[in-house]
Amino acid sequence: MSKIIYLAVIRGAYKLVEDAENAWQHAKKRWGAVRQVGFPNTAYFLPVIYAATGLKVETLADMETVLIRSRALLPPKAGGNNPLAYLGPTLDAGLAALFAEELIEAIRYLETPHIYTQSEDPTHDTLWLGAADDVILRKRGVEFVDGSVPGFAAILGSAPDEKIAASIAADLQQRNFYSFMSASNDGRCLSEQLVSAGTQIGWSTRLVPFGPEVSATIFAIGFAVRVALSFGGVAPGDYRKLFEYCRNRVAAFVIALGDVSDEWYATAAGALNFGFPIIADTPIPEILPSIISGVRHDTIVARAADVRGVKVVVTQVPVPVAYGPAFEGERVRGEGVYLECGGGRTSMVEWVTSKPIDEVIDGFVEVIGPEITDVPAGSRLPLAIVIEVAGRQMQEDYEPILERQIHHLINYAQGVMHLGQRDIAWLRVSKAAVEKGFRLAHIGKLLHAKLHQDFGRIFDKVQVKIYTNKDDVSAVAAKAREIYAARDARIEGMTDETTDTFYSCLLCQSFAPSHVCVISPERTGLCGSYNWMDCKASFDIAPTGPNQPVPKGQTIDARLGQWKGVNEYVFKASRGKIDHYNFYSIISDPMTACGCMECISSILPMCNGVMTVNREFNDMTPCGMKFTTLAGTIGGGVTTPGFVGHSKYNITQRKYLAAEGGIKRLVWMPRSLKEEIAELFNERAEEIGIPDLLDRIADETVGTTEEEILPFLTAKNHPALSLEPLI
Template identity: 40%
Template sequence: MTDVELAKKHGETLLKERITTIQKPFSYEETAYHLPISFALTGTAVHDRQAAADVFAKTGNNPIVASECLLAESTAVSGKEPDPYTGFISDTVIRKLGYSLVDGSILGLALVVGTPRSAGSAAAVCRELQEKYMLTFLAGPVIPRLSGAGVKLGLEYRLIPLGSTPFHGIHFVDIIARVAMMFGGVTPGDTQRLLTYAAERAKAIVIVFPGLTDEEIALVDGMRVLGFPILSLGEYEGGTWISATPEDVVRLGMEQKGIKVNVTAIPIPMGCSPAFEGKSIRKEEMYVEFGGGRSPAFELLRMRSPGEITDGQVTVIGPEIDAMKEGSANPLGIIIEVAGKTMKKDYEPVLERRIHNFVNYGEGSWHVAQRDLIWVRLSKEAVAKGVKIEHIGKLLASKFRMDFPNLLDAVSVTLITDAAKVLEAKKTADQVYDERDARIKGMHDSDVNLYYSCTLCQTFAPNHVCIITPERLALCGAISWLDGKIAYEMSPSGANQPVEKGAVINAQTGEYEGINRFVKKASHGEIERCSLYSVMEVPMTCCGCFEAIALMLPEVNGIMVVNREFKGITPSGMTFSTLAGTIGGGAQTPGFAGISKNYILSDKFLQGDGGIERLVWMPSQIKDELKARLEPKLAERGLTGFFEKIGDETTATTIEDLMVFLERVGHPALAMKPLV
């Protein structure tokens, strides 16, 4: 018996003894999945010692289950650990990560535990994980070692410090369990399907530094049942764990899970990876900024004929960073010119939106918004390392060529920091923006015979199919009909495919023969029918990435919408998280539908169920966000004053309160045809 096997056996005995000492009831907030691992394995909602003991026995004294229960009780007794530790990660955060898990900016997941012999080796491993597009979770002494070496931690850096002990690595496993239930359609209690999903679809690895106790070894080794390779950096030897060095551990782990990535270093004095995309640069961290209302700034991507531009050329017109005062706001124009045999003018706005992603890939650069609303910052730390305006141009030129090798033959970048020249160039940009808007403005679903599918999320939700129309964005809010059209032209075998509407079955609910045929095939025969404009009748499937949920409230004959940022209890009696847990994973659930927030502005919103007049409640946050655009649309439809008749958490928190409110304001839904 190897050292690992002996330690595991002893550790399982210790865990079995400890689980009988649980005394305090426990639970995690902001999840619909109770203790997610126990719930996924058995279907039992564990909140106390008796349920913990039952599940522990039912799973064959599983060390993962024991660790989950013990840590949950410890958290209930002692409270959540202070910053920087995240502890249990909410369902909302996981759903926000959903799109990143399927769009290629996160290729896999890694857990790093133990005590590194040197902070430098741990930092090198974690930096490589960032550069290889891995979302990395940390547990135990590795966290202070990294912090002491100046490594920035947090979700925004994709290095997530779960907790102070290796036992907090259990939260890595509970994330996998929830992803399986949220996105993968795994039913709680279906152990075999969970294990198959984790092994085949969760591209997860575990990296172990020395210093684990026997109980911690039992926990880590238990993760092998989920198909996670365990890679040992140090004292653990044996056939079940893979011996590795800091230099080859990431490569070995990714090879074990079939994760492939080609990363080419960009010759600039800062790291470049999607791992840095979620970071923020606060005012006190900023060396200089551009735009954001403090100075004129814009971005524009234009197609040129081959030969008009020089590939890789970066030009700065105006002052460089060393001529700018620290803390100042300066003008900026970003002009990218591209050429390629298969490039088309229609592709310009889609490629232009990638500027946002690519600038944020820089470890010390930050970008928000688009067009002439951009806001860009460079950090003091980056400038101290030698980053200049020119390097942002090199980053952009390199990333466009790397990410679109079959589309672009040449990319050149011009960065303007001279105030007068920025304003002059912006006049041309404004003309281009207007021309683009005119092409898409006013498009209706009836204007086209082809819609577009999106099956990106089948990575995690195998049977989910999104149908995108001119008047209905993808439910994640990230892909429009034009985006789908262009994506198909750029990648004919990709996730966005043309879908012929075919003969009309029901124009009001948006059901078509061609769409039904496509959805049945793309869902592997699981979904027979799909209506585009109804929550009540064969609605579109849901993957888990939706921005909001629309659901019926039969007590008030209406439909409410709740966005994933809302934390409270809705008049349905459930939180967003609980609702999302019932409809995700590729399920089709009449009465419920995942939607994008902007779909509320569409003329097709709830058309099959009576139109927007059915909308009776949504959180004040989303009401405020949409108000400036929604009120004029309501007025156009003769619904002036209707906006104030939509309830929110300030006017109604229960279904009884909502009924009183709707009767008081005379909401039209109360007099409409019954929903059910």
């Protein structure tokens, strides 16, 4: 350990702890010791402190214990002569620095609440996003689970100029890393440079501007820590397991751009506790392999990934714009739009269909109708994308799987925005993309390249036809809608009773090792991404993948939804942690959850019913908990009687909580969720003879406590009130 680094870390840590103490004293005088503190819509108090020490910081008074603990971690300012003796004290000082930064940021939220947007993207008024709330954590956590994101870079400072800043950001995006940006250098932050360069930033593009101060780096460390708490089974206070989990399961690193201050050194030392190496562009003292210095800007991302041990293959696709998953959330708006298709402005449809092998020319792409170059900027066109595939292994069941890829594969192109699917799709192409040479034909080329790359095992040839004439698009849409209806009817007509084999989904086990999701025709995956047909096709495509067949075996309890074969699989796949659960019950050993569920149901004893809340709803619910608290309670692969995670679509399936009466028990859900599922829900309500059931269900406009909603339910004669008692 370099004595230069040691002394810089100690100075920086002392400075940060002193700043935290001064901010705390000031806040306590202004607000009082009992004033509540925390990061908005998060269930982990101050997560780094909570995870490392087990201490819950809920008020300003609680901060005093943390400050005492931080002071105890600080070593003497003068070091000895043995370089090895500096390592332990340096890491301790770094941890004290992180604790201090978390206190500073919590007080910042109290003192200046509008400095951060509390949203996924910057606004016109505020660039800084602050701490990721639990909705963002779980939404983005799925990307770490399914392997589309290899890790994240915590970036401090700024590049020498905007061009270099944009280049570093694009390199990270093309390698699919998240960039968590904080701190300034020479009065500028990398985030500000990217905005000036015309680069979109925010969670949607994986370029996340946490805050302008070095203390905002704690939000990046906190993100990794909350992954460990939410999905890794790490208990608060078990710092050894915390550090081990982050070191081995969260591929993160620190990139320091510009002169490294004492506070930066201290923050970097804190990151070293979690196994996150530091790569700097300035000639600071090196400690291989943890601290690398003097790295050129054009190689800094590749060097960082190599030091962290992350092997990333940069996808090469024949398009004239940058291409990768990091651009999936990019938006094309207003004056930046060159061409718009669909989205209610024009007709747009997407359809994958199988063809005889002699009718498909592999790689053939044809635009039938006007190309981008044939229309002026700001134009709108109808659009039909028809993908024709052929091969000995190709089956009709695979068509919707390939069709679902169109959305994200098109979105991977920088400057191209795609929303929706089937016949409700929406496409925008930016002026910037057109200036770089992007054409509609490139949509066909990128779909050909990526479908071959990702799914080439199941087909031999693929050709793409793109129609932009109104009559052609209408004709394609009519044919496609017939196929869509036939597909939906197949899964709708299936039942759990008549199906001998269910399918597993183990995508989330890297975060929740004991969670095993088993998907049946009448219980879709709780994340909402997979139904039974999808899993079957996925298994056919990738037999060693996360979706494995699960023979039902002997029925143990038809009412609750429990089978011998499923129990045996769950016991094996959970490594002996879970030996059974029930598909259709919220009371009796309900299914486990990982943390990625779209909705959570909870019993409401006073109302003799059940409420459900979706992830997007941030307010209080009648069970006395917000979604984030509920998710922290039932996530991580445990069975929690009285609570169960599920998808939005599952609410409208016949087996939703069938053991307790199904949708007749549903007494409360957010208005937005009611509107979203209304069409399918009303069909199911009609089927059970209560066509106005949705109107009898309370929402937040009625109340957010059982006492508030019970009179409404009584007045509406809700069926739950006449069912047998839940408990």
